[in-house]
Each structure stands twice: as C-alpha cells, then as structure tokens.
Amino acid sequence: MLACGQKAFAAGAIETLMDIFIQQLVNGITLGAVYAVVALGYTMVYGIIQLINFAHGELVMIGAMVAFTLIGVLTPLGVPALPAVLVATLCAMTACALLGYAMERLAYRPLRRAPRLAPLISAIGVSIILQHLALLVWSRNPLAFPQIVKTESFALAGATITNIQIGIIVISVAMMLGLAWLVYRTRLGIAMRATSQNAQMAALLGVDANQVIALTFIIGAALAAVAGVMVGSYYGIAHYTMGSALGLKAFCAAVLGGIGNIPGAMLGGVLLGLVEALGAGYIGDFTDNVFGSNYQDVFAFMVLILVLVFRPSGLLGERVGDRA
Amino acid sequence: MSDLLTCSGIGKSFGGIQALAEVGFSITPGEIYGLIGPNGAGKTTLFNVLTGIYAPDRGSLVFAGAQLAGLKPHEIVRRGIARTFQNIRLFANISALENVMIGRHARTRAGLLGAILRNAATRTEEADSESRALALLDLVGLRERANDAAGNLAYGDQRRLEIARALATEPRLLALDEPAAGMNASETRGLRELLLEIRGRGITLLLIEHDMRLVMNLCDRLLVLDYGVTIAEGAPAAIQGDARVIEAYLGAPAEA
Amino acid sequence: MVLVALALLALPFALAGAGTTWVRVTNLAILFILLSLGLNIVVGFAGLLDLGYIAFYAVGAYVYALLASPHFGIHWPFWVILPLGALVAALFGALLGAPTLKLRGDYLAIVTLGFGEIVRIFLNNLGSPVNITNGPRGIARIDAIRIGELSFARTDSFLGLDFSGPIKYYFLLLAMLVAVIFINLRLQNSRIGRAWEAVREDEIAARAMGIDTTRIKLLAFAMGASFAGVAGGMFAAIQGFISPESFVLVESVMVLSMVVLGGMGNIWGVILGALLLSFVPELLRYTVQPLQQYFFGRMLIDPEVIRMLIFGFALVLVMSFRPGGLWPSAVRKRELAARSEDPA
Incomplete structure (x- = not known):
C-alpha cells in the first residue's frame, strides 16, 4: 500500500504542527471510512456464520477493476463523468454481488458442517483464485483511474481536503446508514440478526438460513465493490494485489470494533484509519527517525495483536471465547 | 470424618443471569453423591466450576484440604478430579x-x-x-x-x-455428567455395576443423572438444584418425599 | 525400503545428467518438504492454523545470512548457525504464541498472518538508519557450507563421481530430511504427540484430561518454527543471496497448500503434497510455455499464474471433496500384547 497519509502532507509547505495534525486527521478519516465499509463485509459474514472470509479483500479489488475498466470504455463514448462513474459502480456492485454469491455457494456452503479450519482454508484458496484470475484478465500492470473527475482542494482549518476525500466520506457514511437501516429496521435485517444469534431457532421460526446467508454475502460484496471504487479513485490506481492488504486491515478494523458487531466495524474502521495516519505522521518524530512512515502497514497488525491480547471482544463486542 | 470436597457459597452468573447462587455441599470419601434437578437448574455449570472451566464469581471449593477456586482445569485434574461430559467429548x-x-x-x-x-x-x-x-x-x-x-x-x-x-x-473424585443418557435398560444396569466397581476401587463418585431409578438405587446422598439454588439435600428416601423437590419437577402444586 | 534408499542416493547423478538445474529444483523441493513437515506439526498435529509460517523461515535465513557473510564480516561455521537459527525461530514462535494461543483458531490465523507481514516489513526497512538487514536489496555473498576442508561451493571428485555443490547440498538435505521424518514419527507417537492431537480434536476435553493446552500449543508452535529456522538457514546457504522478497505471504500459503493437499497430520501425505506442488510448477514451466508457443504462437498464460491457480483450486477442492487430503491420516493402531496380560 502507498503511504497515502503523506501525499497531501508532502505537498504542503511549512505548516504548523497543528496543521499537520489536522491534515492527518482528514486523511485518517478518509481512509478509515473506506476501512469501515470493507470491515462491514467481514463483520456481517462473521456475525452470521463465524467465518473469516479471506476473499473479501479480493472483492474490493475486483470492484475497482471492473469499475475502472467500464469508465475507461464509457468515457471515450462521450458519456459524462458522473453518469459514467455511477454506471460503472453499479456494474461493479452487481459483478461483486454475483461473485460473493458464487463464493458462498461453491466454496463455503458445502463446508458449513466441516471442522472450523476447513472453510478458512477454502477461503484462502478463493482469495488466491480471484487474485490470479484478475491478473489474467487485467495483467500485472496497474489500471490508472481515468482522469474524468478533476481533483479540487479546499482549505479546512489549516489543512486541505479534496473533493474526492469529501466524496468518500459522504458516500461511506451514507452506506453505513443504509446498512444500519437494513439491519435494524427491515425484515431481512431481523432475519439476519436472528440467524446470527441462533441459526436453528431462526430456522424454526421460518427464516431460510441459506437465503439469509447468501444475501449477507451479496450485500457485503456490493459494499466491497463501492469501497474498491473509492479507494481506487483516492490513490488513482487499481492493481490486482490491492485487495489483500486492504482486506487485512479492514479485518483488523472489524476485530478492533468487535467482530460480528456492525457499529463496531464502523468505529473500528475509522479508528484504525486515524491510528495509521497519525502513527505514520508522527512515528518519525517519536523515534528520532529510526522508524519512518514506511512502517505504516505495521500499525494495523500491532493494533490487531494488542486488541486480541487485551480485549479479544473488541471495543463494542461481546465476549469471544470457547464454551464448554 | 473429613470431607473429600467441600463447596460453600458458590455463585456464578452469566451476563446478569444467575446460574448458581450460594450453592454449598460436601462429599465424604467413598460415597456416591448425586446431583439432580430440572433442566437448566445449574448442574452442568456446577460441574464446570468444579473442574475449572469456569471460575466461580464467589465461594470456595476445598478438595482434599486445598482450595480449587481459581485453578485451571489441568491443575484440577492433577489434584485428582476427573470428569465426563454430558454431550460426549471424545477425541473422535x-x-x-x-x-x-x-x-x-x-x-x-x-x-x-x-x-x-x-x-x-x-x-x-x-x-x-x-x-x-x-x-x-x-x-x-x-x-x-x-x-x-x-x-x-x-x-x-x-x-x-x-x-x-x-x-x-487416576482421580480421587470422578464427576460424571449424565452417564446413563441415551442408554437402554440393560446398558444402564451394566453402568450401575461399573460405577459400583469403580467405587469399590476407592474412588468417590459425583454424578448428574436424570434416570431417577438409577439415582435412587445408586446414590448415598443427593443434592437437588433448581434455578441455581439448593432446594434439598439428603438421602434418596428423604428427597423423594420432599415437597419442594416434587414442586420443582412437576411444576407448581395444583391450585387447590 | 533399500530400493528407495538406493534410488534416492543415485538420483542427483541421474538428474545432473539432465542439467544441474534439476538438482537445484530437487534441493528446493526438499527444503519445502522440511518446511511442510514443520508446518504439519502446527497445523496437522495440533490443529493450529499458522498463516505466517514463512516468517520463521525468514528468521532462520537471516540469522544465517547475517552471521556468515561479508555484510557484518562475520563468518561463523554452519553447525553453530543452523541450531542458532532454529533456536531464534523457536523463540520468535514462542514470543508470538504466548499471547495469542489462547485465542480461537481463526483469530490465530489472522494474527500469524499479520506477524508474517510485520517480519517482512521490518526486514525491508531495517536497512536504515542502522543497516541490519540491508533492506530490500537483501544480503549477498552468503558463505556456502563448509565441513572442515570440504566446501560446498566447489566440485570434488570422489569414487569417480563428480560431486558438484548442488549435489553435496542434496545429500546434506537428504540427511536432514531423514532426521526430520524420524523426529516427526517419534513425536507423533508420543505423550506430546497425543496431547497435540487431543488439542486438535477437542480443546476442552483435552484440558479435562490434564493437558495444559496453552503450553502444549506453544510447544507445537515453537517446534514448527524451529524446523522452519533450520530450513531457512539451508536456503540462505544454498542460494548465497536472500532478500525479503523470498518471504512473502504467498510462500506461507504455498507451504500450507502442500500440507493440506497432501493430508494434514499424515507425514507421508505431507511429503507427497510438497513434492507435487514443488515439481508440478516446474513441469508446467517446461510444458505450458512450449505448448502455448506452439498453439498460439505466443505466451498467453504465465506458468506462474497457473501455479497459483492450482494452489487456489487445490485448497478449495480438497476442502470440499477430500478434506483429509490426497493421503489422509488414518487412525493409529497399536500392536497389542496378548490378551492374557495381567492388567496393572
């Protein structure tokens, strides 16, 4: 991953410490919003079938790849920027939703009664397959985000925020609210929560668990696609390996918030984004430049390990432990 | 005579639900001690506390003169308590x-x-x-x-x-969680022989069991739990006539 | 048995006829068997999913490289460094395992994965300000193994046969492999091995049998790590050059695929898996490329991609259709003494 926290920062001239802080805050929240959206996919699937869907990060990648390809096709045809992005994103969401469904049906559903490790290993396999199919389709070279949306910067309390950052934050918040509505206010949401509490009981009450699980995968995958488009436009490129690191960090975010807990995933995502941005921004100062921002990727894992050791249930989660 | 196991004031709750409250009893060496009560009475929770899977919130467990509360399961095994599980947990x-x-x-x-x-x-x-x-x-x-x-x-x-x-x-106390569950009559008879044989080897037995005939025939004393509370303790004959026990098993007495 | 032994002894000379490359490929395959057997202790015996296993391989390789290269000007003999590498790797394993082995299995998988990445990131970045690992450029001119006057860097003739460097390494690796298989077999059928299996089958029941599960898992973790440490040291010596690039996540996944495909818990199955996944890609390289050239006139699919796709599908399909792997482990039967034996 790129040290994005540094991008806007390096461009600036001499700024005061406060300005740097605010800038890192802005960058951290942007990144954190993306983590949160991806983390939702992990947490929803985990909540319902206790599976860490390793391949979720690859869905983010495929979402970005599909959308970028389509924008590249649509723009030369004279389609204006906004509709092009919109159509491309919708197509990416559909593609990922289908993929998410296929993944669940083919790789996970047959293993629902297998020992715990089996679906996890299968998920790793799916992740490798998706990554290398993407490599076959899109080659090793990164896809550049077509420059159809002009980046504009706005001053914000001594820092700058770009229209893309604003877009990412707004869209992420909207999607989180939408998901919260879906989970807490609709029949499907009730069925999902019931299944995750007690699948057998939910089945007795007429919930079709298979359908609910499939829908969970589909929703998570669609969210991943949007996250892919957002993170791709933020960095300006999409690449067949972009999913794994992002996916891992989002998973860390989900654990930080309390895996299986939807508000937890949102909180965890934003917090992790902040930790990374601020950590990368200040680690050089703290350590007399022995460590630099090239250690940014370490933070997520450090947070993960610390959380698991000291508070395995995460910030908002319930106790995770074996039962007798 | 000194007791092999003395539990007193044991309390354990899960997220606000009191699974055990102030449970106390003692087992003397060589006896067969029964633990009965309706489903959800806290019997298995008591086993889990006794064998270290759960730490009790309150109370003390003294086994052969040493405190068990706070010890890990494998340490408790070393002290001489072994158990079986209600839903068989063999290494398949x-x-x-x-x-x-x-x-x-x-x-x-x-x-x-x-x-x-x-x-x-x-x-x-x-x-x-x-x-x-x-x-x-x-x-x-x-x-x-x-x-x-x-x-x-x-x-x-x-x-x-x-x-x-x-x-x-090599336990001194063997704790069995519903050993007769799912057995037919002849298997249960065989089990009874086996348990007596084990006792004959000087091992004290603590058992949770729903098969009342087996319990009444086999146990020297019984402890009856309901909703995590001790409602009776004593010899099987006394327990059989205890009004509170009958109520716990059969529901509230018919309105007269 | 004797035939197999003779075949293994003659193998490198036959391969050398086809080109030294094949000897090198075989050596790498043996390294992967060593790694797989180490990971098998963790995943197959104790049932702990370790996705950062290659980090221990990296630790072993870097211990060797730092202590036997011009980088620091230290040139310790291999018989000091290899055990040291095993020890350091085991120490890392214990350090990682101590706080995390209480966690449920799937969490452990993620933590180990994160750990693997952390190790790689540190290897990549510890080139400055104090140059410890030389960063992404890696460490070059690592000493070859030398036993007294016998250097593994040059070719010697003995009994009319040419022992080239790779052939010498082959025999050293073969000896190590025999030792590792022996250790694995002994471990599996022992008090410790049974305790590992108990933890794998049912952790709560294992505790109720008096097994200190945290400790026994830590032991599996450290043991597996130490195997990787030795293999890493050999890798550094054979290659003469290492860099963080050799220790990426894909390598961990590859070793895991070998264990899973072959048959978790079954030593012979794991060896089979490692051999298959080591040689199939080489065969692909020599078949896919010319075939594509022949049919399409150019390379459409990189053999490397095919290799990875095979790994991926192997994991998914094995889990769905043959969860025990190609050669699953069987229930171990004991030869029982006569029935008349007096019960103790």
Missing part, C-alpha cells in the same frame, strides 16, 4: 486406546526430548500407560475395540470409553 479420530492413554497425560512426564530419543524411562512410561489403558478398557468392556476410532463406537460404548478415559487420570 483417535483410537479408543489412545483416548485413554491421553488421560494418562497428567500422570506421565515424557517431554520432547524423551519422545525423540525414546530412552529407557520413556519406553517404560509408554508401556505402563498402554497397559493401564488396556486394563481400563477391560474394565469398561471395550478391550476388543481398542484400535477403533472413538468416533466409530456405539453411543453407549462412547459413554463408557469416556469413563475409562477419565479414570486414566
């Missing part, structure tokens, strides 16, 4: 014999080096483990099935294998 893909040999873990010492070098001490220990395990399989009538995977045994055989495995830890 491992042979019956090796299931029992795993029970020898706490009483054997061989480490990595011993395993790799297989020196005289290790060989002696292994041979001893094997012969003890075979003897225990003999005791529960499973010698012929020694090399079969535990998961492939019939249900009643699995229950008895779990007892043999627990006995391999």
